[in-house]
Amino acid sequence: MNSFKDANGKIKKNWLIGSIAIIVVIIIVGVMLVLPKQLDGKYSHTSTFLFITSTDTLKFDGDKVIEYADGKKTNSGTYKISGDKLEMKISGTNMTAKLADDKKSFVIKSAEGMSSLAKGFKYTKSNK
Template sequence: MKDILKNKVKPTWIAGGVGVIVVLAIIIIAVLPKGLNGSYTGNVEFLFMKTKDTLKFSGDSVTEIDEDGTVSNKGTYKISGHTLEMKIGNYNMTAELSDDKKSFVVKSADGMAGLANGTKYTKK
């Protein structure tokens, strides 16, 4: 009977092991990116015109860059599940984000930004 008790794992070892696993899980979750980072480009079409539009994401901000490289609008964004909501300048846009966050499709936008409805933006 004494040999069986000697081979048992002590509760402090179990608690320590669980503690290490919890700490590692917290660290992994903390370093995973929560938002978008980088530039996404799409081709906005209206009648017979086609314009390249770039949205650059950093932190919780988004910057719209025209085809000639000038900044046209700045704003903020948030992600909820696969829904990307942006407020760029005076416009609100909603897009569906892909699983890998490498592209999104504009589902709705108000004002002139509505021209981008249906446009797919892809990460450069």
């Protein structure tokens, strides 16, 4: 315990600064671990083909995702996030997307079957 104090019996500045830095790092890591690793809310993409416009919306809640086509519920499934990779399984179809750093949008990178037509589509979080 004497190594923490100088000749006058006062705590050394280096030890005090080092201890505070370690505590701050522990707090930051703790906060990062508790931050949600899930999406919340609605993300939409609007497409126009031959003068017909349609909006596909994915609503995230907990670990569940529900798909809406022009406001009507069409499919549901689950999802998980690993870093910036968003993996969804909607009605048995696997899809992978790249999530933006701010989690306000994502771009479909790959999908199975007919859903592969969505490759490259950007979904943006709705403020509603």
